[in-house]
Amino acid sequence: MKRTISRQELMAAATMLAVVLTLSLGIFVSNRLLSSWLVGDALESSLRNWTESDLRLDARQGREPEDLSSALLRLRSFSQSFVPHIAGVDDGTLHIFELTRFADTVTGDLGSSAMRAHARVPLVDGTPADESGSIVAQEIPAAIVDAGISSGAVRHALEQARDGGLPRVTVFYSWWGAAKDVALVTVPVSDGSTVSSVDLLALDIAPVLAGANRTVLLTTGLLAVLTVSSALAVGLLLWFRYRDVVRISRNMEFLAHHDPLTSLPNRALFSAKLTEALRVTHAKASNMAVILIDVDKFKSVNDTYGHGTGDIFLQVIADRLRAVFGEHLVARLSGDEFAVMVTSISDVARITKLASDMIAATKPPCVIDGIELQISLSMGIARANDGNWRSSRMLHCADLALYRAKHSGRSTFFWYQPEMDAEAQRRKEVEAGLIKALKYDQFDLLYQPQFSLHDNTLKGYEALIRWEHPTKGTISPDVFISVAEDTGLIEDIGDWVLRRACREAAEWHDKTLRVAVNFSPAQFKAGETQRKVARALEESGLDPKRLEIEITESLLIADTDAVVETLEAISSMGVTIAMDDFGTGYSSLSYLNRFPFNKIKIDRSFIKNLGKDAGTDAVVTSIIGLGRSLDVLITAEGVENQDQVVLLRAAGCDLVQGYLFGRPGAVKGPEVIDERALPAGLEEEDGVREPAEQMA
Numbered sequence: 161m162k163r164t165i166s167r168q169e170l171m172a173a174a175t176m177l178a179v180v181l182t183l184s185l186g187i188f189v190s191n192r193l194l195s196s197w198l199v200g201d202a203l204e205s206s207l208r209n210w211t212e213s214d215l216r217l218d219a220r221q222g223r224e225p226e227d228l229s230s231a232l233l234r235l236r237s238f239s240q241s242f243v244p245h246i247a248g249v250d251d252g253t254l255h256i257f258e259l260t261r262f263a264d265t266v267t268g269d270l271g272s273s274a275m276r277a278h279a280r281v282p283l284v285d286g287t288p289a290d291e292s293g294s295i296v297a298q299e300i301p302a303a304i305v306d307a308g309i310s311s312g313a314v315r316h317a318l319e320q321a322r323d324g325g326l327p328r329v330t331v332f333y334s335w336w337g338a339a340k341d342v343a344l345v346t347v348p349v350s351d352g353s354t355v356s357s358v359d360l361l362a363l364d365i366a367p368v369l370a371g372a373n374r375t376v377l378l379t380t381g382l383l384a385v386l387t388v389s390s391a392l393a394v395g396l397l398l399w400f401r402y403r404d405v406v407r408i409s410r411n412m413e414f415l416a417h418h419d420p421l422t423s424l425p426n427r428a429l430f431s432a433k434l435t436e437a438l439r440v441t442h443a444k445a446s447n448m449a450v451i452l453i454d455v456d457k458f459k460s461v462n463d464t465y466g467h468g469t470g471d472i473f474l475q476v477i478a479d480r481l482r483a484v485f486g487e488h489l490v491a492r493l494s495g496d497e498f499a500v501m502v503t504s505i506s507d508v509a510r511i512t513k514l515a516s517d518m519i520a521a522t523k524p525p526c527v528i529d530g531i532e533l534q535i536s537l538s539m540g541i542a543r544a545n546d547g548n549w550r551s552s553r554m555l556h557c558a559d560l561a562l563y564r565a566k567h568s569g570r571s572t573f574f575w576y577q578p579e580m581d582a583e584a585q586r587r588k589e590v591e592a593g594l595i596k597a598l599k600y601d602q603f604d605l606l607y608q609p610q611f612s613l614h615d616n617t618l619k620g621y622e623a624l625i626r627w628e629h630p631t632k633g634t635i636s637p638d639v640f641i642s643v644a645e646d647t648g649l650i651e652d653i654g655d656w657v658l659r660r661a662c663r664e665a666a667e668w669h670d671k672t673l674r675v676a677v678n679f680s681p682a683q684f685k686a687g688e689t690q691r692k693v694a695r696a697l698e699e700s701g702l703d704p705k706r707l708e709i710e711i712t713e714s715l716l717i718a719d720t721d722a723v724v725e726t727l728e729a730i731s732s733m734g735v736t737i738a739m740d741d742f743g744t745g746y747s748s749l750s751y752l753n754r755f756p757f758n759k760i761k762i763d764r765s766f767i768k769n770l771g772k773d774a775g776t777d778a779v780v781t782s783i784i785g786l787g788r789s790l791d792v793l794i795t796a797e798g799v800e801n802q803d804q805v806v807l808l809r810a811a812g813c814d815l816v817q818g819y820l821f822g823r824p825g826a827v828k829g830p831e832v833i834d835e836r837a838l839p840a841g842l843e844e845e846d847g848v849r850e851p852a853e854q855m856a
């Protein structure tokens with residue numbers, strides 16, 4: 161398969177090439193410089209250091225020229241004053257003498273075989289150079305060339321010497337920068353005004369080189385080691401950097417498509433895969449499904465145990481999802497929302513089985529830092545069974561099914577059904593209607609009386625909201641409160657109820673009657689709610705003792721200090737705090753410890769079965785007993801017949817509320833219970849249930 165070279169690979173190759181070139185250049189330059197310094201410079205400076213005193217003219221005239229070579233073998237240095245000394249003296253004898261003398265004094269170091277050749281090259285009279293600038297001399301002596309010096313080098317040396325001046329040493333270098341073992345000494349011989357000839361000495365400088373080369377080799381080796389190790393270090397650094405860059409870009413790539421907390425694919429990746437899978441499904445005319453999963457009451461885990469525990473909780477849930485849906489694509493879409501794409505299974509029964517398995521997998525509790533947390537998941541499933549499905553539609557349909565699961569008691573799953581679209585549409589309309597209702601003041605309050613069973617007197621009313629729709633008539637809170645909670649409109653609606661109830665109660669004729677107002681957990685804002693209560697009291701002038709706030713225990717599931725502090729602040733104003741729907745929650749008794757309630761309202765589901773079921777009787781009796789021992793008033797709601805009243809009174813219940821005593825309506829004057837007037841066994845009329853008495 162043809163592979164293209166990546167930019168990084170090109171860069172690496174270029175870097176390696178640069179390193180090799182730098183290395184070679186470094187070795188060459190170091191060799192050259194060192195050789196030049198150790199050999200050439202040393203020899204030349206020896207020449208220059210030669211002093212007149214070294215050249216004492218204790219003439220031994222007549223010495224044979226052939227002695228010259230042995231004398232020269234001892235060549236050590238030349239003197240600047242060498243040339244002047246020979247100037248003007250008989251060329252042959254004195255010059256030989258001088259050289260001999262010179263050799264006698266300075267050649268000790270080079271050894272007996274140092275002189276490879278010597279020759280004198282007379283320059284052509286007056287015309288040292290031809291038109292081309294080359295030296296015109298007699299033939300280049302063969303002995304010098306044979307000694308290993310090229311004729312070009314000799315010619316060059318002659319050219320330099322023809323201007324006179326000092327003797328000169330030329331050292332030759334190999335291609336890789338090391339000095340060759342032969343050097344050329346050129347000595348201009350002057351007759352006073354012009355250089356008449358040049359003496360050439362080819363010297364074997366191997367002994368000099370032997371020492372120098374050792375140093376050169378050592379230094380070169382050192383340099384090579386340094387260069388190689390620097391190159392390796394640079395290479396290593398470059399490699400680490402490259403590896404980091406690759407790792408970072410891989411991490412970035414991973415993070416762009418995955419959730420860092422659970423390492424599951426994120427929404428972007430899930431949507432892309434879903435789109436692709438739908439395309440394939442369409443092409444193959446097959447089926448696929450999406451399961452949308454939401455953690456139930458996850459906010460309370462965060463609120464109760466902190467976000468750290470919440471994070472671990474999410475990781476545990478992700479692990480359980482992986483365990484059950486291992487073969488399928490599991491993703492975390494947002495906070496506590498996950499999704500699974502099921503492509504390999506298409507029949508409804510098997511997908512349903514998967515969902516049931518997942519619910520079963522939530523049963524074992526999750527233990528985090530010794531805290532046992534129960535996992536509860538709600539799921540919505542949508543299946544694409546034709547080519548018209550788009551990813552957004554799939555997710556939307558699964559979401560509708562999830563909504564149904566959430567509002568059907570949670571910890572369950574629902575399949576998407578086409579009628580859910582109509583339900584979603586209805587909720588949208590309700591939402592739009594609620595916005596208008598707030599704007600055009602379409603809400604109204606009805607009041608349901610609460611009587612004391614001790615003295616049969618009216619003690620107060622519970623305020624219940626109604627929506628007087630201009631075209632649809634009266635709408636029960638059952639229809640719109642859940643929409644208001646889902647959309648956040650509950651805050652404005654709750655505010656309206658509180659202010660209106662306070663204002664109207666302040667105007668009641670009987671200033672001893674209390675008014676009870678329901679607070680949805682969705683409208684309760686720690687730190688803010690007490691300010692709203694204070695403002696409503698201030699605006700209305702209602703005595704705080706006449707106001708009662710009813711909350712449900714779900715508010716206390718999130719047992720944050722802030723919630724308790726807010727309740728305490730409201731209580732300290734003199735307002736009564738009642739726990740509504742007692743007995744329907746998770747572990748009701750534990751919540752009574754968290755805040756000192758003034759009143760507990762037994763949920764109507766218990767009262768309904770009172771006298772019919774021994775177990776319910778026992779629960780109601782014990783709740784009333786609990787109220788007594790805690791010194792908390794007990795109200796029974798949903799009282800509909802006299803048998804219930806008899807049993808409640810026998811158990812010691814303090815207050816009653818229900819159709820038997822009055823439907824939600826307008827406030828009347830002072831009332832007492834006329835038990836003789838009460839119809840025995842009053843039931844719900846026309847199958848219409850008593851509207852929810854709270855906004856939750």
Ligand SMILES: Nc1nc2c(ncn2[C@@H]2O[C@H](COP(=O)(O)OP(=O)(O)OP(=O)(O)O)[C@@H](O)[C@H]2O)c(=O)[nH]1
Nearest residue numbers: 454455456457458459460462467468470471495496
């Ligand atoms: N610990 C933690 N919490 C998160 C994270 N992302 C979102 N959340 C919280 O998750 C909560 C999700 O809230 P909801 O789904 O609206 O509330 P819920 O309590 O699960 O309510 P239901 O879904 O109706 O059962 C919010 O409180 C977010 O602050 C996260 O990464 N870690």
